[in-house]
Amino acid sequence: MDRQQEFVLRTIEERDVRFVRMWFTDVVGSLKSVALAPAEVEGAFTEGLGFDGSSIEGLSRVFESDMLAQPDPSTFQILPWRGTTEQTSRMFCDILTPDGEPSAADPRNVLKRTLARAADMGFTCYTHPEIEFYLLKSDRPGPDGIPIPVDQAGYFDHVPGGVAQDFRRTAVTMLEDVGISVEFSHHEGGPGQNEIDLRYADALATADNIMTFRTVIREVAIQQGTYATFMPKPFSQHPGSGMHTHFSLFEGDTNAFHEPGAEYQLSKTARQFMAGILRHAPEFTAVTNQFVNSYKRLWGGGEAPSYVSWGHNNRSALMRVPLYKPGKGQASRLEYRGIDSAANPYLAYAVLLGAGLKGIEEGYELPPAAVEDVSALTTAERRALGHHPLPSSLHDAVRQMEESELMPEILGEQVFDHFLRNKRDEWQDYRLQVTPYEIDRYLGVL
């Protein structure tokens, strides 16, 4: 029993914790939870908790149903929204095979593997997500089939007595209570749309934080009688919810992306990293934008980036080099704007970092920066400049991912296979639907 495990057990005792939730994630990024009585925790540390993996999406083959969940004591946290008496807590788990080896199909393990690869190259990875979501009056759409937002405000609007402001205050407090530092929060472009930026942390902690974040936001919304959604594009006419993420690599305590005097102060490493992400973006879009609905955001106009391009402070580009503030070399970073709020953060970060590291390993050349608004160019202009489109639908994305050799290398053959299978099924289901759009458009005239 190590010190962290002891700490967990002692806290459970002292704070009168009644339930310990073991959290883990399936391939599409849904949070799974098993509640343990405090007496069982010690056993879970040493032996892991057995469960039937066959019923969890992507986690196991049909015939290998015995898996072990082993809690990571460093992620122990009391859950504040359960009140102060009879408290509930949670720990993230690693999934192990019955032989005690890390499961190839555990998304958390996929990210850990990628980070280990980065460590072998001498890098630690930090990420900083900006998470957008909508606050709605309820989880049911209105009579016209459209969800009802809690307000009608816009970007950075201050809404007096607004539900959203109250909401953000409570949510941010609660996030801080569970140890997640918030950098920034404000009203976003769409009605009821909010953005909360988490402080940068190492990539695994960030991914864990995103999972917690989604839960906290939903809980707070429910407490306030509203509903929060991370759906990529709930309204046709309003912007979708993205999860722009800033990446930086450190070698020891120096920022490997920073090189004073270079163009945009970007080091060769940064340029190769960016080249890696851009080259492989069409292959991993199925992961960063994993739902049918994700492509409504990607191709719905507004600020959503639909073409492979990068720019310095160019808000139409897929990757952005944020404005450099003199003397802040440690803050050099690259922003990927393609991910949406419904991505599985473990897999999404694994593929992005993996593609970037590939770029560094192979020494990819970075194409020239896009200086004008990429979406305003004509198709022919974009082709001439080499701004290839991202996949236009989930189907398209799955096809491009199938062709990839890098994705199975990053995700592992098993996650790769399960993920594609799951996504093909989703596309199949979607194709069977006759949508309200079709009824509206065709029924009257055909």
Place this chain on the structure above:
Amino acid sequence: MSSLTRTLITLGFSDLEKSERFLGFRELADIDRDELLTALKSANDPDLALQSLVRLLSAVPAARGRLTAVDPETGAAVPNEALFRLLGASEALVDFLIRHPEHLDVLDTPASPEPAAVPQGVLRDSLLSSVCASPGAAVPVAGLTGTEARIALRTQYRRHLVELAIRDLCAASPQDVMPMVGAELADLAAAALEAALAVARAELAAQFPAGDVAAVKFAVIGMGKCGARELNYISDVDVMYVIEVDGAGLPDEVQAVTVGSALASAVSQTIYAPEREPGLWEVDANLRPEGKDGPLVRTLGSYLSYYQRWAADWEFQALLKARAMAGDQELGERFEHAVAPLIWTSSEREGFVASVQAMRRRVTANIRDSEAGRQIKLGKGGLRDVEFTVQLLQLVHAKNDVSLQQRGTTAAIQALTAAGYIGRTDAAKLDAAYRYLRVLEHRIQLVHMRRTHLMPTAPDQLRALARAVAGPMNLKRPSAESLMEDWGRVKRQVHALYEHIFYRPILASAAHLSAADAALTTDTARARLAALGYRDAVGAQRHIEALTAGVSRRAALQRQLLPVLLGWLADGVDPDSGLLAFRRVSEALGTSHWYLGMLRDHQAAAERLCHVLSSSRLVTDLLEVSPEATAWFGNDKELRPVAFEAQWAEIQSKMSRHPEPAEAIRLIRLIRQREVLRTAIADCSGLLSQDQVSKALSDADRAAVLGALLVAEADVQAGAPALTRVLVVAMGRQGGREIGYGSDADVMFVHRPVDGADEVQAQAQAKDVVAKLTSMLTQPVRPAIMAERVLSIDADLRPEGKNGPLVRSLEAYREYYARWSSPWEAQALLRARPMAGSDELAADFIAMIDPVRYPAALGETELREIKRLKARMESERLPRGADPARHVKLGRGGLSDVEWLVQLWQLQNAHAEASLRTTQTIGALHAALALGIVDREDAGVLEGAWRLAGKIRNANVIWSGKPSDVLPSARGDLEAVARWCGYEPGNAAAFEEDYLGLTRRARAVFERLFYG
């Protein structure tokens, strides 16, 4: 030849021409040549000694006065042995004297055959005084700083080093004084660090408030060889730094860490930074928590919390050598006490066995080719091997026995012997080997004071080394060859001792011996077995007891051999069942003289046997019923596959002597079983390629089917006229001679009535023959054949499948194919190969089917139908619940995908291209590649996937004894299959990834080329 040259040769000079020239130099003009030559004789390398002498005299003429010394007994002047030994052993130290002639008096060190050590305290005082620090002070602070201090400290250090080297070189037996030399080198290093720390404290006064520096307690912990007090002449000194704030209030921890880090880097600078007098050695703090990325200094609490939470197994093993070496003694000792329990309980940590095995692999792993054969430290039988053996024993046993908690290797060997964990003889051998290797290393390093662990290559260097290792008392002049021989013997001995030392005492405890061997208690022996990878240590002990108990010759021999055998078994996937199998085989064969002889005299055979027993259920099962086959392990000739003709000759002779059908068929089936076993053993021993295995197995099947056919015909036609002759045609993988262990025989039966026979009666008789043949090969016989893997006959690939008649006449086939044949039947015929029956009928059959299977043109309809059939098979044939990604036969990118694709090309092109007319998948694939039907990359992927899938099928049977077409998912099974496929131990997950990736790519190729 001049007489001088001859004298030089007698005295052991090598470079005569150069040495003669040096003798003529004016520096030596006034020295009596004969006396000089006699004096040079005592040098290990007279050439080097002469050259160094000339250099010394030309730079420091005063050295002239040191050439002789006064003999304390006679008072006469005799050659100064100290000087001449030093001259012949170390260029670097002579250079030091040239740089610092003021230290020439060190040459007055008396030469003693049994030198005494200089006490720790003397060294400490001397080096502290050299930098004007008071040795008596609680916290000494130097009077010198910067360059001045560095030069003073380093010079004084080297003076002691020269003095030590002289005592070492003059000692009668270098091996005897080796531990003393190692300890004194470590003490000298400690003294240097102590003095450097005093300098650091003085230097820091400029940067920090004096109170802060004084308040920081600072201890240097020696790690590695320095910690163990068995340092080399030149080596990095591994250290860690512990700090503590003395007294309340004064600097906070952050400030203390800053001061501590500054002290640590100042220490390192004083010792090693470039200066007129070169640096001593690198002070290496990389064993500290978090390695290079971690803070340079920590408080004791910080160390402990790191070790409790984060440390990896090797870090505890490294702590085994930790020792308070310099600085605050009390703090250092507290560190020692605090970490001790962590070290000695580390064997209880999860993964200890795996990490030990990985360590052992690293120790004996092959070294760089350029260094192979020259490495003294690494590789089999190197210093690391000794150290590993000793440390492992300490880690396994010391948690219950504090007497083993020793740092030094020689001390640990003594403790292990005293407490009875190693037998006395073995311990003595191990100790001698260790000292021998260390002296080799010392003498090599001494020459240039360079860190090296490689044997020199030049013959004269080797000769000098040989003399240096033998010591001054040796009368015979050792040669380069004798040195290499001795060294080789020591290496072999060290490697063999590992098994001996580790396993022998286990035996002694199990067999209740009272020999000179160490006797372990039952629990201790179990701990040792568990550490080596035996999961059921209690069971293993029982088997060992059974194997070694008693007074029989077998038991006596096995007591000798088991230590080694247990080691080999432990290298396999499943040591426990390997040991059990060994016991069974041994009990069945124990009295056969050849068996014991083979184990004793034929090491390769015994190793092979152990390897197979601990990794193959199939072979183990078969060996249990036919233990005499164990003899093959010792004889590669016996393991060569027996050609079909030879098998057939044997069957014929058996049939002629045993006309009774039941008896004949039993013998035939026994022959097949024997050949399968032979192939399996040869396969496990790495003697056969995958293709050779398939061929050998299909030959065995063919001989058995042919035998069964003849017996069946004779039986059915006994007493009645022979109406027809039957031909057995191999189909499917059997037809392609691509089968694995436990494959069915896919066949088709053809007959042709003899002239004038009634067709209906002939058909009936053919049917009887076929039925008889099938039942004879598959039905139980009496007496039963144990552990037989019956050859099942599968005729489902015949026209109309299960609904068609089991056998047809050639004419019936001709008619059928002319009128009805569907594309899959033509496809099935691609691999038809007559296997038993009349040659003439076989030729006619082939002539009849060739136009069917190699059609002039494959129509669109047929093409579509084949594709459709394959598509339907994919969804229907896969067993319920099976994961397509892991099914090697019918799964994605598996055998079936590759074979269908190749067969499609054959159907389309073989009519025009004769090279495609083969029943073998790989043969046809290669032909397709040559014809440009498929490109090289695609063909490579297809072949790779097909071969790997076939290998996995075989591995499944070999490992578990049961045929399976699925890539196992249980980790143990997967590990076994991975090793069979050539992966290093512990790579099951990588193997799984590789298989899944390869078949995914193969499937992509297949989909593109087959479905289009």
